[in-house]
Amino acid sequence: MAKNNVEYWPLSDEQRAIVDLCKDFATNEIRPRGREVDEADTVPPVDIFRKAAEIGITDFMLPEEYGGGGYTDVFTQCLVQEQLCWGDPGIGNFICANGFFADPVLALGSELQKKRWLSSLTGPDALFTSLATTEPGSGSDSASIVTRADKVPGGYSINGQKSWISNAGLADQYVVFAKTDPSERSKGVTAFLLKKGTPGMSFGEPMKKMGQRAIVCREIFFDNVFVPEEDRLGDEGQGFYGLMKTFDVSRVVLAAAATGAARAAYEYALEYARTRTQFGKPIIEHQAVAFRLADMATRIESSWLMTLHAARQLDAGEDVNGLAAMAKLQASETAMFCTWAAVQTLGGWGYSREYPVEQWMRDVKLEEIEEGTSDIMRLVISRNL
Amino acid sequence: MKNVLTLIETTDTSELGNTTAGLLGAASRIGNPVAVVAVAPGHGSALVGQLGALGATHVILAECEGTGSLLVAPELEALSAAARQVDPVAVIAANSVAGRDVAARFAVRAGAGLLADVVAVDTDGDAIVATHSVLGGDYTVKATITSGPAVITVRQGAIKDIAPAATPTSATVIVTPGSTAATILSTTLETTGSNRPELRGATRVVAGGRGLGSAENFILVDELADKLGAAVGASRAAVDAGYVEQGAQVGQTGVSVSPDLYIALGISGAIQHRAGMQTAKTIVAINSDASAPIFDVADFGVVGDVLTVVPQLISALGAQSDS
Amino acid sequence: MKIAVLVKQVPDTGEQRTLDPITGLVDRRGENVLDEINERALEVALRYKDANKGTEVVVVSMGPDTLTKGLRKALSMGADAALQVLDDALAGADAGRTAAVLACAVRSLAVDVVVAGNESTDGRSGVVPAMVAEHLSLPLLSALDAVELSEVEVLGQRSTATGSLRASVPLPAVISVTERSAEARFPSFKGIMTAKRKVLTVMSVAQLGQLPGNTGQTSILSTLRSPARPAGRRIVDEGNAGHELAQFLRSGSLI
Known part of the structure; x- marks a missing residue:
């Protein structure tokens, strides 16, 4: 947003080229499809994912040794996510979803598991993946999950139900969190790797959502699903640690996603305010409109700076539990404000499905909820004070 | 008076191209219009009188094997041979694909300055001054050459000067095509819309954009165009959406047009589109979005639904022609 | 086979573009991007390379140091090498001089095919490919909507006023392509990584060797911004706009 040529943080030539590439992709392949995917309601845009996979957008964040692009730093992931979600929040998150699957595998997995479960996510034929934590009775309090993994000869038997699972049914590979010790809370949680088609695993109907419809969510049911010992991710009881580790990364990346969506709404509103004439002048010359745009710009600037700051701290190995929550809180609430403000600026057209801003307003609401609601973010921040 | 050599285009059927009058008109503004035309051996004598009627005072028929089946080479050799004969102060060709390829090669060969895509020519003392319309008509740039002769390609349809008719003398030269020719293997006539005028150089254009909503609705553009005897144009968005080939x-990428009348239907008027049409004499726009930038350049704007306004316009025009 | 692709950077067509009122040259201070038509030309070359291992694609350009960005993009799309002619003496070069320099650069590469866009989005004069061809004494097949390249010749299709034509030239040759020719690919993340290791050669005019003398030059006399169009009449359709518009067209003798 800054008008001069000084970057927020110095980018390498490669990062600059990556930003340009993602901007092109978002402009030409994502933005024009946003409305259609929204209207389709529960049809994931698999073709966009394939196109993205061909040029390396779906696997850039995976380590080179497993065939990925090797941009494992969160900072570059943020640059990418911001651009893609500028195109469309749901589609942007959809095509980078494999990063969310990879995080616990990288945190907890053995070398063999990483090779087996991550190599399949690279290249043009990348598989879809899914991360299953949430349950009907367990949302923000993920230590309270009740899906069980009971020890049986050679492995575990999983029973229970997951809900709101992104890409469930579409995904070929799953990380499932379940209790190996129901008497414990967080210490009883263990992570498992599963493939679609494992006997006893079934899926519900697509859930009807407010926005981000590119990502289709379903329930998953586990009825005596056998998982061999070798597909347990990390040790028993380590799952919660893996999950928390995932959250710090995913919250920062989602902050970038939210910032991109906020910027999209702001740019749309700004352009409209400059060209739309009412009472004999462009509406941006009416102070009520101009000040709203000023607030949008200010909040986006602060969100982006916080996001990149958190990413850099994370990449430097710092504990960013509180900072990541701050970035996500700030960015998601900025996105909600900016999309609301864009609808307000466009007035009747903003409310119309002819324009994308009403859709973005529905889309970004998710960012105040997923990977921990804003209430949970404040809880995390306060505990880190 | 100094000779201005004018490269005449011929059609597939060896008739004078529709750029001929404008080229000779442009030449007459600078000096004495001399026409050169590449013809198949033994052909072209009928063209001499026609060229005289359009202002050529002297016609050079350059007989060349391969005329009509070789690209560029016959015309380039014809032009080179003619230039040796008449020592022109300027060479004028059409800014068509073939015209500018010949002009560009000739300019290199002759060590001449090339003024391409010119919309007006004039003289200022001894200097030849060409006018260019640049960046989609946002700027008018005048330029000249520092080493002669001036090689000028004229935007099709831009120069409407008509040279006084003359009774030309004529000469025939025989040239052989150089080794750098491309060979035409086949030509195909377009079957659809062939009686509509060509977009480039058309005096009226009806263009459609994404506001039409579908390829089916784009037929409205065709209907209005046919009603007005206009060429059909489109915005990039409509092309990308597959409404039209x-x-x-029309636009920054695509064809630039300067018609007398340009009617934009459901076109928002992005900078790139305006760059290709804003030099039109009269612009009419119909769009449902009152804030569409096309209205900034429109002489007559209708804020309304193209799907209702256009059929009404067509029937209103029909009523007029009946009366 | 070795293919040279001529490229240039131009001001982004999505932005307002301006001319410097003194020099009459395009103001290039803003964001410059690889011209879209050049990306299509590169795509034509890369498709041949994809199908024929051992093909070498070199992008050739003339321009200031900011051009590196565009050349890196071309390399990350898949070109093997880049050659940039960088010389302050070339600032404001006209088509004739540009073509002479590019021809010199291409000659040093000894290529089988030169691929260019049919016209740039800023200058639009579309004469450089033909001038380069003349300097190199090569045949030219210009304004192609479709290209079939083989070891010995190029077959191409061009739109004409009345339809289309197909033509061929033997190699070596220069071709230019239209925006109908090929949808350019995106660079890839892997391409961006490998582009770092590819060779981008920068040469001055002196290093290029002897330019052909006598490259005719043009000079700009004046540059005027066209006056804005006067505001027109605007009506909101209340059921009668079609008739009102017909009336407007009739009264202005426009039909």
Whole structure:
């Protein structure tokens, strides 16, 4: 947003080229499809994912040794996510979803598991993946999950139900969190790797959502699903640690996603305010409109700076539990404000499905909820004070 | 008076191209119009009188094997041979694909300055001054050459000067095509819309954009165009959406037009589109979005639904022609 | 086979573009991007390379140091090498001089095919490919909507006023392509990584060797911004706009 040529943080030539590439992709392949995917309601845009996979957008964040692009730093992931979600929040998150699957595998997995479960996510034929934590009775309090993994000869038997699972049914590979010790809370949680088609695993109907419809969510049911010992991710009881580790990364990346969506709404509103004439002048010359745009710009600037700051701290190995929550809180609430403000600026057209801003307003609401609601973010921040 | 050598284009059927009058008109503004035309051996004598009627005072028929089946080479050799004969102060060709390829090669060969895509020519003392319309008509740039002769390609349809008719003398030269010719293997006539005028150089254009909503609705553009005897154009958005083939695209990428009348239907008027049409004499726009930038350049704007306004316009025009 | 692709950077067509009122040259201070038509030309070359291992694609350009960005993009799309002619003496070069320099650069590469866009989005004069061809004494097949390249010749299709034509030239040759020719690919993340290791050669005019003398030059006399169009009449359709518009067209003798 800054008008001069000084970057927020110095980018390498490669990062600059990556930003340009993602901007092109978002402009030409994502933005024009946003409305259609929204209207389709529960049809994931698999073709966009394939196109993205061909040029390396779906696997850039995976380590080179497993065939990925090797941009494992969160900072570059943020640059990418911001651009893609500028195109469309749901589609942007959809095509980078494999990063969310990879995080616990990288945190907890053995070398063999990483090779087996991550190599399949690279290249043009990348598989879809899914991360299953949430349950009907367990949302923000993920230590309270009740899906069980009971020890049986050679492995575990999983029973229970997951809900709101992104890409469930579409995904070929799953990380499932379940209790190996129901008497414990967080210490009883263990992570498992599963493939679609494992006997006893079934899926519900697509859930009807407010926005981000590119990502289709379903329930998953586990009825005596056998998982061999070798597909347990990390040790028993380590799952919660893996999950928390995932959250710090995913919250920062989602902050970038939210910032991109906020910027999209702001740019749309700004352009409209400059060209739309009412009472004999462009509406941006009416102070009520101009000040709203000023607030949008200010909040986006602060969100982006916080996001990149958190990413850099994370990449430097710092504990960013509180900072990541701050970035996500700030960015998601900025996105909600900016999309609301864009609808307000466009007035009747903003409310119309002819324009994308009403859709973005529905889309970004998710960012105040997923990977921990804003209430949970404040809880995390306060505990880190 | 100094000779201005004018490269005449011929059609597939060896008739004078529709750029001929404008080229000779442009030449007459600078000096004495001399026409050169590449013809198949033994052909072209009928063209001499026609060229005289359009202002040529002298016609050079350059007989060349391969005329009509070789690209560029016959015309380039014809022009080179003619230039040796008449020592022109300027060489004028059409800014068509073939015209500018010949002009560009000739300019290199002759060590001459090339003024391409010119919309007006004039003289200022001894200097030849060409006017260019640049960046989609946002700027008018006048330029000249520092080493002669001036090689000028004229935008089709831009120069409407008509040279006084003359009774030309004529000469025939025989040239052989150089080794750098491309060979035409086949030509195909377009079957659809062939009686509509060509977009480039058309005096009226009806263009459609994404506001039409579908390829089916784009038929409205065709209908209005046919009603007005206009060429069909389109915005890039309409082309990308598959409403119409890419050859119809008007704009920064695509064809630039300067018609007397340009009617934009459901076109928002992005900078790139305006760059290709804003030099039109009269612009009419119909769009449902009152804030569409096309209205900034429109002489007559209708804020309304193209799907209702256009049929009404067509029937209103029909009523007029009946009366 | 070795293919040279001529490229240039131009001001983004999505932005307002301006001319410097003194020099009459395009103001290039803003964001410059690889011209879209050049990306299509590169795509034509890369498709041949994809199908024929051992093909070498070199992008050739003339321009200031900011051009590196565009050349890196071309390399990350898949070109093997880049050659940039960088010389302050070339600032404001006209088509004739540009073509002479590019021809010199291409000659040093000894290529089988030169691929260019049919016209740039800023200058639009579309004469450089033909001038380069003349300097190199090569045949030219210009304004192609479709290209079939083989070891010995190029077959191409061009739109004409009345339809289309197909033509061929033997190699070596220069071709230019239209925006109908090929949808350019995106660079890839892997391409961006490998582009770092590819060779981008920068040469001055002196290093290029002897330019052909006598490259005719043009000079700009004046540059005027066209006056804005006067505001027109605007009506909101209340059921009668079609008739009102017909009336407007009739009264202005426009039909």
